[in-house]
Amino acid sequence: MSDTNTAVPRLDVREVTVRFAGLTALDAVGFTVEPGSVHAVIGPNGAGKSTCFNVLSGVYRATSGSVRFGDAELTALAPHRIAALGVARTFQNIALSPMLSVRDNLMLGRHRLTRAGFLSAGLRLPSARREAAAHGERVTEIAAFVGLSEHLATPVGLLSYGVQKRVELARALCMEPLLLLLDEPVAGMNGGERRDMAELIVAVRESLGISILLVEHDMGMVMRLADAVTVLDFGRRIADGPPGEVQNDPEVIRAYLGAAAESTTASGTEEVTS
Ligand SMILES: Nc1ncnc2c1ncn2[C@@H]1O[C@H](COP(=O)(O)OP(=O)(O)OP(=O)(O)O)[C@@H](O)[C@H]1O
Incomplete structure:
Protein backbone atom coordinates (compact mmCIF):
# COMPACT_ATOMS: atom_id res chain seq x y z
CA MET A 1 0.00 0.00 0.00
CA VAL A 87 -15.78 14.41 -0.18
CA ALA A 88 -16.91 12.94 -3.53
CA ARG A 89 -19.51 10.25 -4.08
CA THR A 90 -20.86 7.88 -6.69
CA PHE A 91 -24.50 6.80 -6.79
CA GLN A 92 -26.19 3.40 -6.67
CA ASN A 93 -27.98 4.30 -9.90
CA ILE A 94 -25.72 5.86 -12.47
CA ALA A 95 -26.04 9.67 -12.40
CA LEU A 96 -24.24 10.77 -15.56
CA SER A 97 -25.37 12.82 -18.57
CA PRO A 98 -25.94 10.09 -21.20
CA MET A 99 -25.86 12.41 -24.23
CA LEU A 100 -22.52 13.96 -23.27
CA SER A 101 -19.17 12.34 -24.06
CA VAL A 102 -17.08 10.71 -21.35
CA ARG A 103 -14.71 13.70 -21.54
CA ASP A 104 -17.53 16.21 -21.01
CA ASN A 105 -18.92 14.21 -18.08
CA LEU A 106 -15.46 14.18 -16.51
CA MET A 107 -15.01 17.92 -17.15
CA LEU A 108 -18.26 18.47 -15.20
CA GLY A 109 -16.52 16.66 -12.33
CA ARG A 110 -13.77 19.35 -12.45
CA HIS A 111 -16.37 22.09 -12.03
CA ARG A 112 -15.80 22.73 -8.33
CA LEU A 113 -12.06 23.21 -9.00
CA THR A 114 -12.62 25.78 -11.73
CA ARG A 115 -11.49 29.25 -10.72
CA ALA A 116 -12.29 31.19 -13.90
CA GLY A 117 -15.48 33.20 -13.48
CA PHE A 118 -18.43 33.04 -15.85
CA LEU A 119 -17.33 36.24 -17.59
CA SER A 120 -13.67 35.37 -18.18
CA ALA A 121 -14.64 31.88 -19.36
CA GLY A 122 -17.34 33.34 -21.61
CA LEU A 123 -14.92 35.88 -23.10
CA ARG A 124 -12.34 33.10 -23.52
CA LEU A 125 -9.67 35.16 -21.74
CA PRO A 126 -6.15 33.61 -21.85
CA SER A 127 -6.27 32.78 -18.11
CA ALA A 128 -9.55 30.89 -18.57
CA ARG A 129 -8.18 29.09 -21.66
CA ARG A 130 -5.05 28.02 -19.75
CA GLU A 131 -7.15 26.75 -16.88
CA ALA A 132 -9.45 24.79 -19.19
CA ALA A 133 -6.40 23.22 -20.87
CA ALA A 134 -4.97 22.16 -17.49
CA HIS A 135 -8.29 20.58 -16.51
CA GLY A 136 -8.41 18.83 -19.89
CA GLU A 137 -4.97 17.31 -19.30
CA ARG A 138 -5.95 16.09 -15.84
CA VAL A 139 -9.13 14.54 -17.27
CA THR A 140 -7.03 12.70 -19.85
CA GLU A 141 -4.74 11.40 -17.08
CA ILE A 142 -7.62 10.25 -14.87
CA ALA A 143 -9.33 8.57 -17.83
CA ALA A 144 -6.12 6.64 -18.56
CA PHE A 145 -5.79 5.61 -14.91
CA VAL A 146 -9.36 4.29 -14.86
CA GLY A 147 -8.99 2.61 -18.27
CA LEU A 148 -11.28 4.92 -20.20
CA SER A 149 -8.88 6.51 -22.73
CA GLU A 150 -10.47 4.79 -25.73
CA HIS A 151 -13.95 5.97 -24.72
CA LEU A 152 -13.24 9.67 -24.09
CA ALA A 153 -15.16 10.88 -27.18
CA THR A 154 -18.05 8.41 -26.82
CA PRO A 155 -21.44 9.54 -25.46
CA VAL A 156 -21.84 7.86 -22.08
CA GLY A 157 -25.26 6.44 -22.99
CA LEU A 158 -23.68 4.22 -25.66
CA LEU A 159 -21.29 2.49 -23.24
CA SER A 160 -21.89 -0.79 -21.43
CA TYR A 161 -23.13 -0.65 -17.85
CA GLY A 162 -19.77 -1.76 -16.43
CA VAL A 163 -17.91 0.99 -18.31
CA GLN A 164 -20.48 3.59 -17.22
CA LYS A 165 -19.82 2.65 -13.59
CA ARG A 166 -16.12 3.32 -14.24
CA VAL A 167 -17.00 6.72 -15.70
CA GLU A 168 -18.89 7.49 -12.47
CA LEU A 169 -15.82 6.60 -10.45
CA ALA A 170 -13.59 8.65 -12.77
CA ARG A 171 -15.89 11.65 -12.45
CA ALA A 172 -15.67 11.44 -8.66
CA LEU A 173 -11.86 11.26 -8.95
CA CYS A 174 -11.90 14.38 -11.13
CA MET A 175 -12.99 16.26 -8.00
CA GLU A 176 -9.58 15.33 -6.47
N1 LIG B 1 -36.49 9.63 2.26
C1 LIG B 1 -37.02 8.67 3.02
N2 LIG B 1 -38.24 8.80 3.56
C2 LIG B 1 -38.78 7.85 4.34
N3 LIG B 1 -38.15 6.70 4.68
C3 LIG B 1 -36.93 6.51 4.17
C4 LIG B 1 -36.29 7.47 3.32
N4 LIG B 1 -35.05 6.99 2.97
C5 LIG B 1 -34.94 5.79 3.57
N5 LIG B 1 -36.05 5.50 4.28
C6 LIG B 1 -36.28 4.29 5.10
O1 LIG B 1 -35.19 4.17 5.99
C7 LIG B 1 -34.84 2.79 6.14
C8 LIG B 1 -33.40 2.60 5.76
O2 LIG B 1 -33.30 2.72 4.33
P1 LIG B 1 -31.93 2.75 3.53
O3 LIG B 1 -32.27 2.99 2.11
O4 LIG B 1 -30.99 3.66 4.20
O5 LIG B 1 -31.43 1.24 3.75
P2 LIG B 1 -30.30 0.45 2.95
O6 LIG B 1 -29.55 -0.30 3.99
O7 LIG B 1 -29.55 1.38 2.09
O8 LIG B 1 -31.16 -0.56 2.07
P3 LIG B 1 -30.84 -1.22 0.61
O9 LIG B 1 -29.74 -2.19 0.85
O10 LIG B 1 -32.14 -1.87 0.28
O11 LIG B 1 -30.47 -0.09 -0.31
C9 LIG B 1 -35.81 2.00 5.28
O12 LIG B 1 -36.85 1.53 6.10
C10 LIG B 1 -36.30 3.02 4.27
O13 LIG B 1 -37.60 2.71 3.82
Missing part, protein backbone atom coordinates in the same frame (compact mmCIF):
# COMPACT_ATOMS: atom_id res chain seq x y z
CA SER A 2 1.25 3.50 -0.77
CA ASP A 3 1.65 6.11 1.92
CA THR A 4 -1.54 7.77 3.01
CA ASN A 5 -1.98 11.24 1.57
CA THR A 6 -1.13 13.39 4.61
CA ALA A 7 -3.90 15.87 3.74
CA VAL A 8 -6.55 13.18 4.31
CA PRO A 9 -8.45 13.79 7.57
CA ARG A 10 -10.15 11.16 9.72
CA LEU A 11 -13.94 10.85 9.30
CA ASP A 12 -15.69 10.54 12.67
CA VAL A 13 -19.35 9.60 12.66
CA ARG A 14 -20.80 9.97 16.18
CA GLU A 15 -24.25 9.01 17.48
CA VAL A 16 -25.97 9.84 14.20
CA THR A 17 -29.74 9.42 14.29
CA VAL A 18 -32.08 9.95 11.32
CA ARG A 19 -35.86 9.77 11.72
CA PHE A 20 -38.41 9.85 8.91
CA ALA A 21 -41.89 10.44 10.36
CA GLY A 22 -42.30 7.42 12.65
CA LEU A 23 -39.33 5.45 11.33
CA THR A 24 -35.81 5.51 12.78
CA ALA A 25 -33.57 4.83 9.76
CA LEU A 26 -30.34 5.36 11.76
CA ASP A 27 -30.19 4.98 15.52
CA ALA A 28 -27.14 6.59 17.22
CA VAL A 29 -24.72 5.10 14.67
CA GLY A 30 -21.00 5.73 15.02
CA PHE A 31 -17.79 4.65 13.29
CA THR A 32 -14.43 6.08 12.24
CA VAL A 33 -12.84 5.97 8.80
CA GLU A 34 -9.08 6.10 9.29
CA PRO A 35 -7.13 8.20 6.76
CA GLY A 36 -6.12 6.16 3.71
CA SER A 37 -8.25 3.13 4.62
CA VAL A 38 -10.99 1.28 2.78
CA HIS A 39 -14.00 1.11 5.11
CA ALA A 40 -17.19 -0.77 4.23
CA VAL A 41 -20.71 -0.25 5.56
CA ILE A 42 -22.79 -3.38 5.08
CA GLY A 43 -26.13 -4.74 6.26
CA PRO A 44 -29.35 -6.34 5.01
CA ASN A 45 -31.85 -4.40 2.88
CA GLY A 46 -33.30 -1.41 4.71
CA ALA A 47 -30.51 -1.44 7.33
CA GLY A 48 -29.79 2.26 6.80
CA LYS A 49 -26.70 2.17 4.57
CA SER A 50 -27.95 4.62 1.92
CA THR A 51 -29.34 6.90 4.62
CA CYS A 52 -25.88 6.95 6.18
CA PHE A 53 -24.28 7.90 2.82
CA ASN A 54 -26.90 10.57 2.28
CA VAL A 55 -26.08 12.13 5.65
CA LEU A 56 -22.34 12.07 4.94
CA SER A 57 -22.79 13.77 1.56
CA GLY A 58 -25.32 16.32 2.85
CA VAL A 59 -28.36 15.00 0.95
CA TYR A 60 -30.14 14.18 4.25
CA ARG A 61 -29.97 16.15 7.51
CA ALA A 62 -29.25 14.07 10.62
CA THR A 63 -31.91 14.42 13.33
CA SER A 64 -29.05 14.40 15.84
CA GLY A 65 -25.40 13.42 16.10
CA SER A 66 -22.21 14.61 14.49
CA VAL A 67 -20.06 13.87 11.43
CA ARG A 68 -16.59 15.39 11.60
CA PHE A 69 -14.16 15.38 8.70
CA GLY A 70 -10.98 16.65 10.30
CA ASP A 71 -11.98 19.97 11.86
CA ALA A 72 -15.13 20.39 9.78
CA GLU A 73 -18.60 19.46 11.05
CA LEU A 74 -20.47 18.14 8.02
CA THR A 75 -23.99 17.74 9.39
CA ALA A 76 -24.88 21.42 8.93
CA LEU A 77 -23.38 21.76 5.43
CA ALA A 78 -25.03 21.66 1.99
CA PRO A 79 -23.82 18.98 -0.46
CA HIS A 80 -21.67 21.41 -2.50
CA ARG A 81 -19.89 22.63 0.66
CA ILE A 82 -19.14 19.03 1.66
CA ALA A 83 -17.84 18.33 -1.86
CA ALA A 84 -15.61 21.41 -1.57
CA LEU A 85 -14.00 19.85 1.52
CA GLY A 86 -12.94 16.90 -0.63
CA PRO A 177 -11.29 13.92 -3.38
CA LEU A 178 -9.73 13.11 -0.03
CA LEU A 179 -12.64 10.82 0.84
CA LEU A 180 -14.44 8.82 -1.83
CA LEU A 181 -17.93 7.48 -1.07
CA LEU A 182 -18.85 4.56 -3.32
CA ASP A 183 -22.50 3.48 -3.23
CA GLU A 184 -22.63 -0.17 -4.37
CA PRO A 185 -19.81 0.13 -6.92
CA VAL A 186 -20.31 -3.38 -8.36
CA ALA A 187 -24.13 -3.63 -8.21
CA GLY A 188 -25.49 -5.15 -11.43
CA MET A 189 -22.06 -6.10 -12.79
CA ASN A 190 -20.96 -9.48 -14.10
CA GLY A 191 -18.03 -11.41 -12.59
CA GLY A 192 -15.33 -9.93 -14.85
CA GLU A 193 -16.57 -6.37 -14.37
CA ARG A 194 -16.67 -6.91 -10.59
CA ARG A 195 -13.06 -8.07 -10.54
CA ASP A 196 -11.96 -5.10 -12.67
CA MET A 197 -13.75 -2.66 -10.38
CA ALA A 198 -12.23 -4.26 -7.26
CA GLU A 199 -8.75 -3.91 -8.81
CA LEU A 200 -9.49 -0.30 -9.66
CA ILE A 201 -10.56 0.50 -6.09
CA VAL A 202 -7.32 -1.01 -4.78
CA ALA A 203 -5.36 1.01 -7.35
CA VAL A 204 -7.10 4.23 -6.31
CA ARG A 205 -6.22 3.66 -2.68
CA GLU A 206 -2.65 2.67 -3.46
CA SER A 207 -1.91 5.46 -5.92
CA LEU A 208 -3.74 8.33 -4.27
CA GLY A 209 -3.63 7.35 -0.59
CA ILE A 210 -7.16 8.66 -0.06
CA SER A 211 -9.88 7.17 2.17
CA ILE A 212 -12.64 5.11 0.57
CA LEU A 213 -15.98 4.40 2.23
CA LEU A 214 -18.15 1.92 0.40
CA VAL A 215 -21.60 0.46 0.74
CA GLU A 216 -21.71 -2.93 -0.91
CA HIS A 217 -23.87 -6.06 -0.99
CA ASP A 218 -21.14 -8.28 -2.46
CA MET A 219 -19.69 -9.81 0.72
CA GLY A 220 -16.76 -11.45 -1.06
CA MET A 221 -15.67 -8.08 -2.37
CA VAL A 222 -16.08 -6.39 1.02
CA MET A 223 -14.04 -9.04 2.78
CA ARG A 224 -11.24 -8.82 0.21
CA LEU A 225 -11.08 -5.04 -0.06
CA ALA A 226 -11.98 -3.51 3.29
CA ASP A 227 -9.62 -2.75 6.16
CA ALA A 228 -12.61 -2.22 8.44
CA VAL A 229 -16.30 -3.05 8.27
CA THR A 230 -19.30 -1.49 10.04
CA VAL A 231 -22.45 -3.62 10.06
CA LEU A 232 -25.90 -2.02 10.32
CA ASP A 233 -29.19 -3.77 10.98
CA PHE A 234 -32.53 -1.95 11.38
CA GLY A 235 -30.61 1.33 11.70
CA ARG A 236 -28.39 0.15 14.55
CA ARG A 237 -24.68 -0.61 14.43
CA ILE A 238 -24.35 -4.28 15.38
CA ALA A 239 -20.64 -4.80 14.64
CA ASP A 240 -17.53 -2.85 13.72
CA GLY A 241 -13.99 -4.06 13.14
CA PRO A 242 -11.67 -5.94 10.77
CA PRO A 243 -13.50 -8.04 8.14
CA GLY A 244 -12.41 -11.44 9.54
CA GLU A 245 -13.75 -10.55 12.97
CA VAL A 246 -17.01 -9.08 11.75
CA GLN A 247 -17.70 -12.03 9.45
CA ASN A 248 -17.71 -14.42 12.43
CA ASP A 249 -19.72 -12.19 14.75
CA PRO A 250 -22.82 -14.15 15.87
CA GLU A 251 -25.08 -11.08 15.66
CA VAL A 252 -23.95 -10.40 12.08
CA ILE A 253 -24.57 -14.01 11.08
CA ARG A 254 -28.00 -13.84 12.72
CA ALA A 255 -28.88 -10.58 10.89
CA TYR A 256 -27.90 -11.99 7.49
CA LEU A 257 -29.51 -15.39 8.04
CA GLY A 258 -32.67 -13.66 9.30
CA ALA A 259 -32.76 -11.46 6.18
CA ALA A 260 -32.20 -14.48 3.91
CA ALA A 261 -34.95 -16.44 5.67
CA GLU A 262 -37.36 -13.50 5.35
CA SER A 263 -36.66 -13.08 1.65
CA THR A 264 -37.18 -16.86 1.16
CA THR A 265 -40.53 -16.67 2.92
CA ALA A 266 -41.54 -13.51 1.06
CA SER A 267 -40.58 -14.54 -2.46
CA GLY A 268 -40.25 -18.31 -2.28
CA THR A 269 -36.68 -18.01 -3.56
CA GLU A 270 -33.56 -17.66 -1.54
CA GLU A 271 -31.54 -14.49 -1.98
CA VAL A 272 -27.85 -15.30 -1.83
CA THR A 273 -25.31 -12.62 -1.13
CA SER A 274 -22.05 -13.89 -2.59
Whole structure:
Protein backbone atom coordinates (compact mmCIF):
# COMPACT_ATOMS: atom_id res chain seq x y z
CA MET A 1 0.00 0.00 0.00
CA SER A 2 1.25 3.50 -0.77
CA ASP A 3 1.65 6.11 1.92
CA THR A 4 -1.54 7.77 3.01
CA ASN A 5 -1.98 11.24 1.57
CA THR A 6 -1.13 13.39 4.61
CA ALA A 7 -3.90 15.87 3.74
CA VAL A 8 -6.55 13.18 4.31
CA PRO A 9 -8.45 13.79 7.57
CA ARG A 10 -10.15 11.16 9.72
CA LEU A 11 -13.94 10.85 9.30
CA ASP A 12 -15.69 10.54 12.67
CA VAL A 13 -19.35 9.60 12.66
CA ARG A 14 -20.80 9.97 16.18
CA GLU A 15 -24.25 9.01 17.48
CA VAL A 16 -25.97 9.84 14.20
CA THR A 17 -29.74 9.42 14.29
CA VAL A 18 -32.08 9.95 11.32
CA ARG A 19 -35.86 9.77 11.72
CA PHE A 20 -38.41 9.85 8.91
CA ALA A 21 -41.89 10.44 10.36
CA GLY A 22 -42.30 7.42 12.65
CA LEU A 23 -39.33 5.45 11.33
CA THR A 24 -35.81 5.51 12.78
CA ALA A 25 -33.57 4.83 9.76
CA LEU A 26 -30.34 5.36 11.76
CA ASP A 27 -30.19 4.98 15.52
CA ALA A 28 -27.14 6.59 17.22
CA VAL A 29 -24.72 5.10 14.67
CA GLY A 30 -21.00 5.73 15.02
CA PHE A 31 -17.79 4.65 13.29
CA THR A 32 -14.43 6.08 12.24
CA VAL A 33 -12.84 5.97 8.80
CA GLU A 34 -9.08 6.10 9.29
CA PRO A 35 -7.13 8.20 6.76
CA GLY A 36 -6.12 6.16 3.71
CA SER A 37 -8.25 3.13 4.62
CA VAL A 38 -10.99 1.28 2.78
CA HIS A 39 -14.00 1.11 5.11
CA ALA A 40 -17.19 -0.77 4.23
CA VAL A 41 -20.71 -0.25 5.56
CA ILE A 42 -22.79 -3.38 5.08
CA GLY A 43 -26.13 -4.74 6.26
CA PRO A 44 -29.35 -6.34 5.01
CA ASN A 45 -31.85 -4.40 2.88
CA GLY A 46 -33.30 -1.41 4.71
CA ALA A 47 -30.51 -1.44 7.33
CA GLY A 48 -29.79 2.26 6.80
CA LYS A 49 -26.70 2.17 4.57
CA SER A 50 -27.95 4.62 1.92
CA THR A 51 -29.34 6.90 4.62
CA CYS A 52 -25.88 6.95 6.18
CA PHE A 53 -24.28 7.90 2.82
CA ASN A 54 -26.90 10.57 2.28
CA VAL A 55 -26.08 12.13 5.65
CA LEU A 56 -22.34 12.07 4.94
CA SER A 57 -22.79 13.77 1.56
CA GLY A 58 -25.32 16.32 2.85
CA VAL A 59 -28.36 15.00 0.95
CA TYR A 60 -30.14 14.18 4.25
CA ARG A 61 -29.97 16.15 7.51
CA ALA A 62 -29.25 14.07 10.62
CA THR A 63 -31.91 14.42 13.33
CA SER A 64 -29.05 14.40 15.84
CA GLY A 65 -25.40 13.42 16.10
CA SER A 66 -22.21 14.61 14.49
CA VAL A 67 -20.06 13.87 11.43
CA ARG A 68 -16.59 15.39 11.60
CA PHE A 69 -14.16 15.38 8.70
CA GLY A 70 -10.98 16.65 10.30
CA ASP A 71 -11.98 19.97 11.86
CA ALA A 72 -15.13 20.39 9.78
CA GLU A 73 -18.60 19.46 11.05
CA LEU A 74 -20.47 18.14 8.02
CA THR A 75 -23.99 17.74 9.39
CA ALA A 76 -24.88 21.42 8.93
CA LEU A 77 -23.38 21.76 5.43
CA ALA A 78 -25.03 21.66 1.99
CA PRO A 79 -23.82 18.98 -0.46
CA HIS A 80 -21.67 21.41 -2.50
CA ARG A 81 -19.89 22.63 0.66
CA ILE A 82 -19.14 19.03 1.66
CA ALA A 83 -17.84 18.33 -1.86
CA ALA A 84 -15.61 21.41 -1.57
CA LEU A 85 -14.00 19.85 1.52
CA GLY A 86 -12.94 16.90 -0.63
CA VAL A 87 -15.78 14.41 -0.18
CA ALA A 88 -16.91 12.94 -3.53
CA ARG A 89 -19.51 10.25 -4.08
CA THR A 90 -20.86 7.88 -6.69
CA PHE A 91 -24.50 6.80 -6.79
CA GLN A 92 -26.19 3.40 -6.67
CA ASN A 93 -27.98 4.30 -9.90
CA ILE A 94 -25.72 5.86 -12.47
CA ALA A 95 -26.04 9.67 -12.40
CA LEU A 96 -24.24 10.77 -15.56
CA SER A 97 -25.37 12.82 -18.57
CA PRO A 98 -25.94 10.09 -21.20
CA MET A 99 -25.86 12.41 -24.23
CA LEU A 100 -22.52 13.96 -23.27
CA SER A 101 -19.17 12.34 -24.06
CA VAL A 102 -17.08 10.71 -21.35
CA ARG A 103 -14.71 13.70 -21.54
CA ASP A 104 -17.53 16.21 -21.01
CA ASN A 105 -18.92 14.21 -18.08
CA LEU A 106 -15.46 14.18 -16.51
CA MET A 107 -15.01 17.92 -17.15
CA LEU A 108 -18.26 18.47 -15.20
CA GLY A 109 -16.52 16.66 -12.33
CA ARG A 110 -13.77 19.35 -12.45
CA HIS A 111 -16.37 22.09 -12.03
CA ARG A 112 -15.80 22.73 -8.33
CA LEU A 113 -12.06 23.21 -9.00
CA THR A 114 -12.62 25.78 -11.73
CA ARG A 115 -11.49 29.25 -10.72
CA ALA A 116 -12.29 31.19 -13.90
CA GLY A 117 -15.48 33.20 -13.48
CA PHE A 118 -18.43 33.04 -15.85
CA LEU A 119 -17.33 36.24 -17.59
CA SER A 120 -13.67 35.37 -18.18
CA ALA A 121 -14.64 31.88 -19.36
CA GLY A 122 -17.34 33.34 -21.61
CA LEU A 123 -14.92 35.88 -23.10
CA ARG A 124 -12.34 33.10 -23.52
CA LEU A 125 -9.67 35.16 -21.74
CA PRO A 126 -6.15 33.61 -21.85
CA SER A 127 -6.27 32.78 -18.11
CA ALA A 128 -9.55 30.89 -18.57
CA ARG A 129 -8.18 29.09 -21.66
CA ARG A 130 -5.05 28.02 -19.75
CA GLU A 131 -7.15 26.75 -16.88
CA ALA A 132 -9.45 24.79 -19.19
CA ALA A 133 -6.40 23.22 -20.87
CA ALA A 134 -4.97 22.16 -17.49
CA HIS A 135 -8.29 20.58 -16.51
CA GLY A 136 -8.41 18.83 -19.89
CA GLU A 137 -4.97 17.31 -19.30
CA ARG A 138 -5.95 16.09 -15.84
CA VAL A 139 -9.13 14.54 -17.27
CA THR A 140 -7.03 12.70 -19.85
CA GLU A 141 -4.74 11.40 -17.08
CA ILE A 142 -7.62 10.25 -14.87
CA ALA A 143 -9.33 8.57 -17.83
CA ALA A 144 -6.12 6.64 -18.56
CA PHE A 145 -5.79 5.61 -14.91
CA VAL A 146 -9.36 4.29 -14.86
CA GLY A 147 -8.99 2.61 -18.27
CA LEU A 148 -11.28 4.92 -20.20
CA SER A 149 -8.88 6.51 -22.73
CA GLU A 150 -10.47 4.79 -25.73
CA HIS A 151 -13.95 5.97 -24.72
CA LEU A 152 -13.24 9.67 -24.09
CA ALA A 153 -15.16 10.88 -27.18
CA THR A 154 -18.05 8.41 -26.82
CA PRO A 155 -21.44 9.54 -25.46
CA VAL A 156 -21.84 7.86 -22.08
CA GLY A 157 -25.26 6.44 -22.99
CA LEU A 158 -23.68 4.22 -25.66
CA LEU A 159 -21.29 2.49 -23.24
CA SER A 160 -21.89 -0.79 -21.43
CA TYR A 161 -23.13 -0.65 -17.85
CA GLY A 162 -19.77 -1.76 -16.43
CA VAL A 163 -17.91 0.99 -18.31
CA GLN A 164 -20.48 3.59 -17.22
CA LYS A 165 -19.82 2.65 -13.59
CA ARG A 166 -16.12 3.32 -14.24
CA VAL A 167 -17.00 6.72 -15.70
CA GLU A 168 -18.89 7.49 -12.47
CA LEU A 169 -15.82 6.60 -10.45
CA ALA A 170 -13.59 8.65 -12.77
CA ARG A 171 -15.89 11.65 -12.45
CA ALA A 172 -15.67 11.44 -8.66
CA LEU A 173 -11.86 11.26 -8.95
CA CYS A 174 -11.90 14.38 -11.13
CA MET A 175 -12.99 16.26 -8.00
CA GLU A 176 -9.58 15.33 -6.47
CA PRO A 177 -11.29 13.92 -3.38
CA LEU A 178 -9.73 13.11 -0.03
CA LEU A 179 -12.64 10.82 0.84
CA LEU A 180 -14.44 8.82 -1.83
CA LEU A 181 -17.93 7.48 -1.07
CA LEU A 182 -18.85 4.56 -3.32
CA ASP A 183 -22.50 3.48 -3.23
CA GLU A 184 -22.63 -0.17 -4.37
CA PRO A 185 -19.81 0.13 -6.92
CA VAL A 186 -20.31 -3.38 -8.36
CA ALA A 187 -24.13 -3.63 -8.21
CA GLY A 188 -25.49 -5.15 -11.43
CA MET A 189 -22.06 -6.10 -12.79
CA ASN A 190 -20.96 -9.48 -14.10
CA GLY A 191 -18.03 -11.41 -12.59
CA GLY A 192 -15.33 -9.93 -14.85
CA GLU A 193 -16.57 -6.37 -14.37
CA ARG A 194 -16.67 -6.91 -10.59
CA ARG A 195 -13.06 -8.07 -10.54
CA ASP A 196 -11.96 -5.10 -12.67
CA MET A 197 -13.75 -2.66 -10.38
CA ALA A 198 -12.23 -4.26 -7.26
CA GLU A 199 -8.75 -3.91 -8.81
CA LEU A 200 -9.49 -0.30 -9.66
CA ILE A 201 -10.56 0.50 -6.09
CA VAL A 202 -7.32 -1.01 -4.78
CA ALA A 203 -5.36 1.01 -7.35
CA VAL A 204 -7.10 4.23 -6.31
CA ARG A 205 -6.22 3.66 -2.68
CA GLU A 206 -2.65 2.67 -3.46
CA SER A 207 -1.91 5.46 -5.92
CA LEU A 208 -3.74 8.33 -4.27
CA GLY A 209 -3.63 7.35 -0.59
CA ILE A 210 -7.16 8.66 -0.06
CA SER A 211 -9.88 7.17 2.17
CA ILE A 212 -12.64 5.11 0.57
CA LEU A 213 -15.98 4.40 2.23
CA LEU A 214 -18.15 1.92 0.40
CA VAL A 215 -21.60 0.46 0.74
CA GLU A 216 -21.71 -2.93 -0.91
CA HIS A 217 -23.87 -6.06 -0.99
CA ASP A 218 -21.14 -8.28 -2.46
CA MET A 219 -19.69 -9.81 0.72
CA GLY A 220 -16.76 -11.45 -1.06
CA MET A 221 -15.67 -8.08 -2.37
CA VAL A 222 -16.08 -6.39 1.02
CA MET A 223 -14.04 -9.04 2.78
CA ARG A 224 -11.24 -8.82 0.21
CA LEU A 225 -11.08 -5.04 -0.06
CA ALA A 226 -11.98 -3.51 3.29
CA ASP A 227 -9.62 -2.75 6.16
CA ALA A 228 -12.61 -2.22 8.44
CA VAL A 229 -16.30 -3.05 8.27
CA THR A 230 -19.30 -1.49 10.04
CA VAL A 231 -22.45 -3.62 10.06
CA LEU A 232 -25.90 -2.02 10.32
CA ASP A 233 -29.19 -3.77 10.98
CA PHE A 234 -32.53 -1.95 11.38
CA GLY A 235 -30.61 1.33 11.70
CA ARG A 236 -28.39 0.15 14.55
CA ARG A 237 -24.68 -0.61 14.43
CA ILE A 238 -24.35 -4.28 15.38
CA ALA A 239 -20.64 -4.80 14.64
CA ASP A 240 -17.53 -2.85 13.72
CA GLY A 241 -13.99 -4.06 13.14
CA PRO A 242 -11.67 -5.94 10.77
CA PRO A 243 -13.50 -8.04 8.14
CA GLY A 244 -12.41 -11.44 9.54
CA GLU A 245 -13.75 -10.55 12.97
CA VAL A 246 -17.01 -9.08 11.75
CA GLN A 247 -17.70 -12.03 9.45
CA ASN A 248 -17.71 -14.42 12.43
CA ASP A 249 -19.72 -12.19 14.75
CA PRO A 250 -22.82 -14.15 15.87
CA GLU A 251 -25.08 -11.08 15.66
CA VAL A 252 -23.95 -10.40 12.08
CA ILE A 253 -24.57 -14.01 11.08
CA ARG A 254 -28.00 -13.84 12.72
CA ALA A 255 -28.88 -10.58 10.89
CA TYR A 256 -27.90 -11.99 7.49
CA LEU A 257 -29.51 -15.39 8.04
CA GLY A 258 -32.67 -13.66 9.30
CA ALA A 259 -32.76 -11.46 6.18
CA ALA A 260 -32.20 -14.48 3.91
CA ALA A 261 -34.95 -16.44 5.67
CA GLU A 262 -37.36 -13.50 5.35
CA SER A 263 -36.66 -13.08 1.65
CA THR A 264 -37.18 -16.86 1.16
CA THR A 265 -40.53 -16.67 2.92
CA ALA A 266 -41.54 -13.51 1.06
CA SER A 267 -40.58 -14.54 -2.46
CA GLY A 268 -40.25 -18.31 -2.28
CA THR A 269 -36.68 -18.01 -3.56
CA GLU A 270 -33.56 -17.66 -1.54
CA GLU A 271 -31.54 -14.49 -1.98
CA VAL A 272 -27.85 -15.30 -1.83
CA THR A 273 -25.31 -12.62 -1.13
CA SER A 274 -22.05 -13.89 -2.59
N1 LIG B 1 -36.49 9.63 2.26
C1 LIG B 1 -37.02 8.67 3.02
N2 LIG B 1 -38.24 8.80 3.56
C2 LIG B 1 -38.78 7.85 4.34
N3 LIG B 1 -38.15 6.70 4.68
C3 LIG B 1 -36.93 6.51 4.17
C4 LIG B 1 -36.29 7.47 3.32
N4 LIG B 1 -35.05 6.99 2.97
C5 LIG B 1 -34.94 5.79 3.57
N5 LIG B 1 -36.05 5.50 4.28
C6 LIG B 1 -36.28 4.29 5.10
O1 LIG B 1 -35.19 4.17 5.99
C7 LIG B 1 -34.84 2.79 6.14
C8 LIG B 1 -33.40 2.60 5.76
O2 LIG B 1 -33.30 2.72 4.33
P1 LIG B 1 -31.93 2.75 3.53
O3 LIG B 1 -32.27 2.99 2.11
O4 LIG B 1 -30.99 3.66 4.20
O5 LIG B 1 -31.43 1.24 3.75
P2 LIG B 1 -30.30 0.45 2.95
O6 LIG B 1 -29.55 -0.30 3.99
O7 LIG B 1 -29.55 1.38 2.09
O8 LIG B 1 -31.16 -0.56 2.07
P3 LIG B 1 -30.84 -1.22 0.61
O9 LIG B 1 -29.74 -2.19 0.85
O10 LIG B 1 -32.14 -1.87 0.28
O11 LIG B 1 -30.47 -0.09 -0.31
C9 LIG B 1 -35.81 2.00 5.28
O12 LIG B 1 -36.85 1.53 6.10
C10 LIG B 1 -36.30 3.02 4.27
O13 LIG B 1 -37.60 2.71 3.82
